[in-house]
Amino acid sequence: xxxxxxxxxxxxxxxxxxxxxxxxxxxxxxxxxxxxxxxxxxxxxxxxxxxxxxxxxxxxxxxxxxxxxxxxxxxxxxxxxxxxxxxxxxxxxxxxxxxxxxxxxxxxxxxxxxxxxxxxxxxxxxxxxxxxxxxxxxxxxxxxxxxxxxxxxxxxxxxxxxxxxxxxxxxxxxxxxxxxxxxxxxxxxxxxxxxxxxxxxxxxxxxxxxxxxxxxxxxxxxxxxxxxxxxxxxxxxxxxxxxxxxxxxxxxxxxxxxxxxxxxxxxxxx
Amino acid sequence: xxxxxxxxxxxxxxxxxxxxxxxxxxxxxxxxxxxxxxxxxxxxxxxxxxxxxxxxxxxxxxxxxxxxxxxxxxxxxxxxxxxxxxxxxxxxxxxxxxxxxxxxxxxxxxxxxxxxxxxxxxxxxxxxxxxxxxxxxxxxxxxxxxxxxxxxxxxxxxxxxxxxxxxxxxxxxxxxxxxxxxxxxxxxxxxxxxxxxxxxxxxxxxxxxxxxxxxxxxxxxxxxxxxxxxxxxxxxxxxxxxxxxxxxxxxxxxxxxxxxxxxxxxxxxxxxxxxxxxxxxxxxxxxxxxxxxxxxxxxxxxxxxxxxxxxxxxxxxxxxxxxxxxxxxxxxxxxxxxxxxxxxxxxxxxxxxxxxxxxxxxxxxxxxxxxxxxxxxxxxxxxxxxxxxxxxxxxxxxxxxxxxxxxxxxxxxxxxxxxxxxxxxxxxxxxxxxxxxxxxxxxxxxxxxxxxxxxxxxxxxxxxxxxxxxxxxxxxxxxxxxxxxxxxxxxxxxxxxxxxxxx
Numbered sequence: 001x002x003x004x005x006x007x008x009x010x011x012x013x014x015x016x017x018x019x020x021x022x023x024x025x026x027x028x029x030x031x032x033x034x035x036x037x038x039x040x041x042x043x044x045x046x047x048x049x050x051x052x053x054x055x056x057x058x059x060x061x062x063x064x065x066x067x068x069x070x071x072x073x074x075x076x077x078x079x080x081x082x083x084x085x086x087x088x089x090x091x092x093x094x095x096x097x098x099x100x101x102x103x104x105x106x107x108x109x110x111x112x113x114x115x116x117x118x119x120x121x122x123x124x125x126x127x128x129x130x131x132x133x134x135x136x137x138x139x140x141x142x143x144x145x146x147x148x149x150x151x152x153x154x155x156x157x158x159x160x161x162x163x164x165x166x167x168x169x170x171x172x173x174x175x176x177x178x179x180x181x182x183x184x185x186x187x188x189x190x191x192x193x194x195x196x197x198x199x200x201x202x203x204x205x206x207x208x209x210x211x212x213x214x215x216x217x218x219x220x221x222x223x224x225x226x227x228x229x230x231x232x233x234x235x236x237x238x239x240x241x242x243x244x245x246x247x248x249x250x251x252x253x254x255x256x257x258x259x260x261x262x263x264x265x266x267x268x269x270x
Numbered sequence: 271x272x273x274x275x276x277x278x279x280x281x282x283x284x285x286x287x288x289x290x291x292x293x294x295x296x297x298x299x300x301x302x303x304x305x306x307x308x309x310x311x312x313x314x315x316x317x318x319x320x321x322x323x324x325x326x327x328x329x330x331x332x333x334x335x336x337x338x339x340x341x342x343x344x345x346x347x348x349x350x351x352x353x354x355x356x357x358x359x360x361x362x363x364x365x366x367x368x369x370x371x372x373x374x375x376x377x378x379x380x381x382x383x384x385x386x387x388x389x390x391x392x393x394x395x396x397x398x399x400x401x402x403x404x405x406x407x408x409x410x411x412x413x414x415x416x417x418x419x420x421x422x423x424x425x426x427x428x429x430x431x432x433x434x435x436x437x438x439x440x441x442x443x444x445x446x447x448x449x450x451x452x453x454x455x456x457x458x459x460x461x462x463x464x465x466x467x468x469x470x471x472x473x474x475x476x477x478x479x480x481x482x483x484x485x486x487x488x489x490x491x492x493x494x495x496x497x498x499x500x501x502x503x504x505x506x507x508x509x510x511x512x513x514x515x516x517x518x519x520x521x522x523x524x525x526x527x528x529x530x531x532x533x534x535x536x537x538x539x540x541x542x543x544x545x546x547x548x549x550x551x552x553x554x555x556x557x558x559x560x561x562x563x564x565x566x567x568x569x570x571x572x573x574x575x576x577x578x579x580x581x582x583x584x585x586x587x588x589x590x591x592x593x594x595x596x597x598x599x600x601x602x603x604x605x606x607x608x609x610x611x612x613x614x615x616x617x618x619x620x621x622x623x624x625x626x627x628x629x630x631x632x633x634x635x636x637x638x639x640x641x642x643x644x645x646x647x648x649x650x651x652x653x654x655x656x657x658x659x660x661x662x663x664x665x666x667x668x669x670x671x672x673x674x675x676x677x678x679x680x681x682x683x684x685x686x687x688x689x690x691x692x693x694x695x696x697x698x699x700x701x702x703x704x705x706x707x708x709x710x711x712x713x714x715x716x717x718x719x720x721x722x723x724x725x726x727x728x729x730x731x732x733x734x735x736x737x738x739x740x741x742x743x744x745x746x747x748x749x750x751x752x753x754x755x756x757x758x759x760x761x762x763x764x765x766x767x768x769x770x771x772x773x
Contacts, residue, residue: 036640043623043643067638069694070627108625108640129477129498129576158483158636165488166480211486218488219480 027244028092029077030054031194033104034061034068037087039116047087047116048097050076053194060089062117064097065157066150073102075151075193079243088114094243098151122159126166133170139261140175145254146240147212148247151187152200154207156215165212168254169219179257180216181227184209185234187249200250205230212252304361305374308346308353308383311339319550320361324729324771328550329360329469330567333541342534343541348525351383354516354538357413357465357523363547363727364469368411368738375401375408389414389523393444393460406442406678410738412462413523414444417508417709419457424510431712432690435459438701439681461704462679463505463736466723469547470567470654474724475500475512476576478651478658484631485661501660505720505736508710512539546571548726552772554608561598561609562591565772570653570726577652584620585646585655586769589613608768611761615769620646624756631663631719634694645750648722655725655773662707662719665753667735669718670701672753674739679703686714693717704737729771743770 030052037047048062061068061076068074078092085091127133145168147161156162172180186205190197209228217223236245304320306312314336318329338344343354358364366384374382385404387394390413396403406412421429437445437452444460445451452459477498480489489498492511499510509515516535520526546567550558558565565588579585595601595609625640626632632648633639641647648663649655657663666672670681684705686698693700693714700717707719720736734740740749744767751758758766 036638038625038642040623040642043647044637044641045623046625046638046640046642048638066636067641069633069639071639126479126481128578129480130574155635156486158481158486161486162481162483162488215487218490 026080027077028052028059028080029075029193029244029246031073031075031100031196031198033107034070034072034074034097035107035109036068036070037109037111037114037116039087039111039114041116041118044119045116047089047114049087049089050074050097052076058089059095060085060087060091061095061097062087063091063093064095065160066097066099068097069099070108071103071106073100073104074098075100075198077243077247086115086117088112092243094241096150096243096247098153100152124163125159126162133166135174136171137174138263140171140258140263141261142177142255142257143171143175145171145256146237147252147254148240148242149208149250149252151198151247151250152204154204154211156211161215165215165219168216168256169221172216172221172256175256175258175263176260177225177256177258179227180221180225181229181255181257182209182212182216183229183231183253183255184212185231185249185251185253187234187246188232191246202230202232205232208250208252212254216254304359305370306338306344306355306359308344308351308356309339310344313337314341314344314360318360320730322361322363322367322549322730323732324549325553325555326549326551327361327363327547327727327730328567329364329545329547330571331541332544332546332571336541341537341541343538346383346524347520348527350386350388350525352386352524353383354468354519354524356382356384358468360547361730363730364467364545365727365731366411366465367731368409368733371407371411375404380404386525388525389416392442393447393450395447395449396443406462406738409678410462411464411733412738413465414442415461415463415506416450416458416522417461417506419452419459419709421709421712424514429712431708432714433684433686433700433708433712433717435705436683436685437680438683439677439679441678442680445680445682459682459705459709460680461709462738463704464733464738466504467547467727467731468542469545470570470724470726471512471542471545472575473570473651473654473656474502476651477660478576478578481659482661483635483659484663486635489660501662502656502721502723505723506707506710507662507721512542547730549729549772552608554604555592555612555768555772556601556605558772561595561601563609564588567726573653575651575653576658578658579620579646579650579652583652584616585650585652586616586619586773588653589616589769589772593617611765611768612772614762615765615767618645618758618762618766619649619769620644622756622758622762624754626754628695629663629665630694630696630715630717631661634715639695649725653726655722657722660722662716662721664695664706664718665720666718667720667739667749668702668704668706668737669696673703673737674749676703676737676739679737684708684714684717690714706736725770725773728773743767746770 032050035049051058075098078095081091081093083091184205186200190199234249237248240248242248319326346353357366387398391403420431440446509518516538517530520530548567550566589612592609593613595606623642623644627640651658684700686692692698702718708716740746747763747766
C-alpha cells in the first residue's frame with residue numbers, strides 16, 4: 001500500500017467514525033500477527049505493523065510503550081489518527097500491544113518506499129543517579145497514583161513505570177504517609193476480540209500488586225506500611241488516557257495515605 | 271616472550287612491528303617477572319606494564335607501592351595454595367589468559383595452585399596429575415563453577431526452579447559424577463567459565479540509573495553497605511557486591527573454611543578499588559594517549575564512572591581523534607592506517623545499526639523483537655562498554671542453536687514446568703552449555719543470560735565470552751556477525767578488531 005493511499009484510508013476512517021459521534025468508535029482492538037518493517041532511520045527506528053483480520057486494514061502500531069515480537073500473536077488496542085503514513089499503515093496513537101502466547105509466522109519486511117520514523121526518547125525519562133532529586137513540597141494530602149500494565153502481564157513497563165515508582169517514592173519520603181495501599185487489578189471479565197475470548201487470570205491482580213510492592217520497597221518505602229488489596233472486576237478509569245477504557249482496567253492503583261499536610265504522619269504514629 | 275617493562279621506559283618504547291616482544295630504546299627489558307605467585311616477598315608498584323600480543327597492558331595501583339607479603343589479595347589461606355592474584359594477574363589485565371595458564375602448566379608440571387582440583391580441573395574426581403583432567407582450563411581458560419541445584423538464595427534458602435535440568439552431554443564427567451554431579455548427595459551443576467578482571471571496579475559497581483529494565487524493577491540495595499547493587503558482577507550475578515564476591519571466592523576458590531574476617535575483606539576491597547587496567551601501547555598504533563587519543567588506564571582512573579554514552583558523546587570517543595591520523599606527518603604509513611582503522615572501529619561500534627533479535631534481556635523487555643540498534647545499545651557505559659542499565663542478556667553464546675559448537679563443554683536440557691513463563695524466544699525446552707543467570711534465579715526467562723562484562727584490557731586476556739568460545743578478538747567480531755547478520759565488510763571487521771585490541 002502506498003503512503004498516499006494509506007493516508008486516504010486513514011482520513012476516510014477518521015471522518016466516518018467521527019461522524020458516528022461516539023468517542024470510543026475511534027478505538028481499534030484486534031488480535032493479529034505483528035510485522036516488522038525494517039526502516040532504518042537510526043537506532044530503534046523500525047516500524048511495527050499489524051493487520052486487523054476482520055477488516056484487512058494494516059495499522060501502524062509502532063508507538064506503543066511495549067513493542068511486539070515477531071512470530072508471536074499480539075493484542076492491539078489503539079486510537080485511529082490521520083497522522084501521515086510513514087510506515088505503511090494507518091497510524092494508531094496512542095496504542096498498546098501485548099504479546100500473547102500463541103505463535104504466528106515471523107514477518108520482517110524491508111523498508112520499501114517507507115521512511116519510517118526516528119526514535120524519539122519519551123519526554124520524561126529517569127534521571128541518572130548522580131542528579132539530585134527534589135522532594136515535593138507541602139502541603140501533602142492523600143494521593144493516588146496509577147500504573148498501567150500490558151494485557152496478561154505483571155512486568156513494569158520500561159521508560160514509563162519507573163518514573164511513577166520514583167514519584168511515589170519521593171512523595172512518600174516527603175509526606176511520611178501512615179499507609180500505602182496497593183490495589184492490584186486484573187480484568188477477568190471476558191472480552192471478545194478477533195473471535196477470541198480474552199480474560200486475565202484472577203491471580204494476576206495479586207501478582208501485579210506484589211510487583212509494585214517489591215518495587216516500592218526497593219525505593220525505600222517500608223513494607224510494614226504497605227497494604228495489598230486486589231480487585232478482579234475493575235471499573236475502567238478514563239483519566240489514564242489508555243487507548244480504550246478496557247486497557248485502563250489492567251492497572252495497579254497506589255494510594256499514599258497522608259494524615260498531616262506537613263508530612264508528619266509517621267512521626268504522629270511514632 | 272613476555273617481558274615486564276619499567277615505567278620510566280614506556281614513553282620511549284618503540285614497538286617492533288609484527289613482533290610480540292617489545293624492544294626499548296633505553297636500557298634492557300627487566301627479567302620476566304610477569305607471573306605473581308602467592309606469598310611472594312614483592313611490592314605491587316603504582317604501575318606495572320606488561321607485554322601482550324597487541325602491545326602493552328598497564329595496571330595502575332592508586333594505593334601506591336603495596337608490599338604484598340601478608341596482603342590478603344596476594345596470600346594463600348589453605349592447602350590448595352591459591353591467592354586471589356593466582357587468577358587475577360596484572361600481566362593479563364587482572365584476569366588470566368590461556369597462554370599464561372599453559373605456560374604455568376609447562377613451568378610447574380601442573381603443580382601451580384591454579385590447577386587446584388576444586389575448580390582448576392574438569393572435575394575434582396579425575397586424576398589430577400594428568401593434563402587431560404585440566405583440559406578446559408588448558409584449552410579454553412575455563413574454571414569449573416559448581417552451582418547448587420536447586421538454586422539457593424544468598425541466605426541459603428532453596429529457590430524452587432521453574433525448570434528441570436537433564437545432562438545431555440558430559441564430556442568432563444562431572445555432572446554425572448557420583449560425588450560432584452546432579453544426582454550426588456549435594457546436587458550441583460558444573461559449568462565452566464572465564465575469570466573476569468578485578469580492575470576498573472568503580473565502573474563495574476557503578477549505578478548509572480537506579481532502575482533495572484531487564485527485570486523491570488528498581489535496583490536492590492545491599493543490606494551490608496546500604497548501596498544500590500549494580501548488577502554487573504559475575505557472569506551469573508550470583509553475588510551482589512564486591513565484598514560478597516570476595517567472601518565467596520575465598521571460600522570456593524581459595525578453600526577458606528569458616529567466616530572470612532571483615533578486615534580481610536576490607537583490605538582486598540580497598541586494594542581492588544585502586545586497581546585500573548587497560549591496554550596502554552599498541553605495537554603498531556603506538557602510545558594510546560598519542561595523537562589526541564585517551565586510551566590507557568589513567569583516564570579510567572580519573573573519569574567519572576557510570577556515564578551513559580549518547581550521540582554527542584559516543585562510546586569509545588576517546589579514539590575518534592585518530593580519524594585525523596593522516597595529518598600527522600610523524601607517523602609511518604602503517605601507524606596512520608592502524609589509527610584510522612581504530613577510529614573507524616569506534617564509529618562502527620557506536621553507530622552501525624543492525625537487527626538484534628531473539629536476545630532475552632534485550633528483545634523481550636519492550637523494545638520489540640527485533641530491535642534495530644548498534645553494539646552500543648548494550649555496551650553503553652563510557653570507558654568500559656558495560657551496561658549502564660545493568661544486568662544479564664542472552665546473546666546466544668551458551669544457548670542452542672546460536673552457541674558455537676563446543677563438544678568439549680557439557681550440554682544441558684532445561685524444560686520449563688507447566689505454568690512457568692517460558693523462555694521468551696526459545697520456548698519451554700532449551701538446550702544450553704551454561705544456563706547462566708537461571709542458575710541464580712531459577713527462572714526460565716533467564717536461561718542462558720550472561721552478565722555483560724567490561725571490555726578493557728582485552729588483548730591481554732584471551733579467550734573471550736564467559737565460556738571462552740572466542741579464542742581471539744576477531745572471533746568475537748565473527749560471532750556477532752554470524753549471530754546478527756550485521757553485514758560487516760572485511761575491512762569493518764578488521765576495524766572493530768583493531769578497536770578492541772587497544773581497549
